[in-house]
Amino acid sequence: MENKLPEYAIIVAGGSGSRMQRDMPKQFIELADKPILMHTIERFYKYNNEVRLIVVLPEQQLDTWRSLCRKHKFEPFHMVVAGGATRFCSVRNGLEMVQGEALVAVHDGVRPFVELETIKEAYNTAAGHGSAVVAVSPKDSIRELTQEGSKAVPRVNYKLVQTPQCFRASLLRKAYEQPEEEHFTDDASVVEQLGEKVVLVEGSYRNIKITTPEDLLLAEAFIKETL
Template sequence: MNYTVMMPAAGSGQRMGAGYNKLFLKLDDKPILIHTLDVFEGDPACEGIILAVKSDEREYIQALLEEFAIRKVTALVDGGGERQDSVAACMKVYDKDGIVLVHDAARPFIRLSVIAELVKVANEHGAAIAGVRAKDTMKYAKEGVVEQTVDRGKLWVIQTPQAFRYALLKRSSEEAQAQGFLGTDESMLVERFGQPVHIVESTYDNVKMTTQEDLLFGEILLRRRQEDFNDSHRTRF
């Protein structure tokens, strides 16, 4: 089933310490943003990508799209001060009624198999989000003092993409805006709307490039992918 991606890309890179948009930092001589876009560019089920950007970065991003032959970006919209505002701006230029994905532009290692499952589950149930099971012991603490140990068997670390029937996401977003509610992700808005949100198990390498350590991990993932590709190529021929 086909889908459209809405991708906030108007970050600052403050935690990365880059001094500019972290999406322009390079992994293996290619910007993080392009690595992420490449995933969807290569997925036949992706109908289009809507990017929310800073107005003063629009020209540079457009040049990157041309340089790296990214053809599926259908619109560049002005991003807002918050992620929720950027996604709302993307929705304003979406003119269909299908399945939409919201994805962090700084997550270049999402797998197509996870995307396909998210689209399938969202189509069936309305909302689906990517996540991985918590691996560490989790504590609930107040003011630095542990109050209880939480059952990690029921805890998930949530990632993106998050997939929705468009009408559901639109209603949830509009209601949140009308009430002045700011959520940390789109599924939070849908949860407030009373809609069950299903979790699709993702992979631990679907990391968000946030710190310098993440960049180092990203370089390792890229090398591993290239090695896997070379191995499969040799096996085939």
């Protein structure tokens, strides 16, 4: 199903680099000679160069990002918005830049290997159902922690959630009008608080979130395949 609504992508990049064990924010670490965040933006631009890109960064990182864009002569047009104290606040700030009814994908700034077909499927599914959340099946066995210790659970009943998470703008705005709650770990959990159903879209194991040194090693292996 091809949608006709405008497409936005809110790319949230609020990392500090602590889990990466570096002073530099993880979204600015270079991968194949340019920051990870630039690779992520380029995935959406390659999918559709008319996607309206909104990059959300901590306010203290805005000048650094502008300098990096000049240094690397980074051309894809995007709007830059100052984030908030939490991811919830940052997404809400990004939403303020979305005009009218549209399809809005929210994506982690450090997921630079999202497949173009996955992006397309997320937008098209959201156009038809109002929501689309990318997820994959777990590879490992899963145990649930209990008061007695732990117990095995069938992994077929579980999914590992990724991004993008795509919604109609009207639904996402309504969701983010709610007060923030501790269990809001992603956009799907915010939308579900309204009583709305969330539709899953199959993701890819290559769509990694680069947050640790081990993730960076894997990312470097992936990027070599494309050079």
